Amino acid sequence: MKKNILLVFLVLNCATLAKDYMPKDYSFSTNEVDTSFYVDGEKVSETILEIPIPKVPDKTIKIRAVKTGFKPEEVELRYQFNPIVHLNGLFLIFYPVGVLVDYYNDAFYHYSAEKNYFVMQKDSNFTENDMSKSYVSYEEKRGNLKFANGYFATNRATKIFSIARFEKGEYIELANRKDSSIDNSNGILSVSQYQKNNGLDNRIGFLTPGKYRISAFFSYSVTEGRNIRTYEGKVNETTEFEVLPNALTILCTDFDQTKGKTVFQLYQSKSNPDLHKFSAPNLQNTGNQICPAIKGIDLKIN
Structure with a gap:
């Protein structure tokens, strides 16, 4: 029985276990409908945004939420240290083994953002640029929208x-x-x-x-x-x-x-x-x- 418990501790380490539950997409939203979402400068969605988690380590993605009459909000989706690794300390003497397993399972780092929900603050002086190439392209997609x-x-x-x-x-x-x-x-x-x-x-x-x-x-x-x-x-x-x-x-x-x-x-x-x-x-x-x-x-x- 003790050997079985030890085996579970060694195999199912904190960050490694959590890694299997990480979402494949990262979502962003606001408290305002029709908020424009820009990913690395390109408008890609409105009201809600879902983007695939990058497979390339160290890639940083800039997310910008914009709406006329509101102050723009910006955040970065970054590849950073996974604090769940520290939970291996709960296993006391098995901590080094747990850390090693997490390391070899590439669970030390994960993608996250400081926030994924924006509360838009009113700003009557701000106007979204409706002449940008990205904005015009998105409006063309809307105009060509088929029945759905x-x-x-x-x-x-x-x-x-x-x-x-x-x-x-x-x-x-x-x-x-x-x-x-x-x-x-x-x-x-x-x-x-x-x-x-x-x-x-x-x-x-x-x-x-x-x-x-x-x-x-x-x-x-x-x-x-x-x-x-x-x-x-x-x-x-x-x-x-x-x-x-x-x-x-x-x-x-x-x-x-x-x-x-x-x-x-x-x-x-x-x-x-x-x-x-x-x-x-x-x-x-x-x-x-x-x-x-x-x-x-x-x-x-x-």
Whole structure:
């Protein structure tokens, strides 16, 4: 038994083990839709950015987030020392062996950035250069965008009541979703088989372009000592929106305590030529970041 434990310590060293869980793509996002992302001076995306982790050691990539009316933000994605290596010290006398294993497994260094989420600060004096070659090239890609699905996300406090699609002069109910339609773990719209057969794409969170009507309500739980208190708005709050090809639509809900009512905010990006390439978890996380934060401490009993 002791020999088996020793073998595990020698083989599964801290940085080496963590290396297998490192993402293949590095994502960046902001609290503003339609933020332009420049990689080494070239505009490559808007609202959200995913770039492959470089295979070349010591390569530094400059990421710049830009939007007219806001102060630009910049960060570097660098190849640097992996502090997880130090956790080998937990194994005391096996520390040197663990370090050697991590070294030979090329786990001493990894790619990381000081931050991958930008909170854009307003600056009325800044204007994005729309005459640059990179900007013009990106607009040409947008203009040549072929038919593609849009993406719909909510914040975690949103519960979908029903969803309908506008067809031939009226809204056609796609599904009655009273039975708690949102996946509580991630807040993404879960597409049922019935909806797939009625024009919704089978990828979670993606909707075919067109006009939709959605009914939803705010639901948020706060832990108070040993008790959990849930705040819910009325279920009859409804909004209408249009899903554009490769656009990110975000529905945020909040709670008006005085009226006991759900409050809607809808954000929508311009069409992004590369939106379909991004992973659903990162798109959903972007939705949560763009929605105003819910301050549980402000929820009080009337």
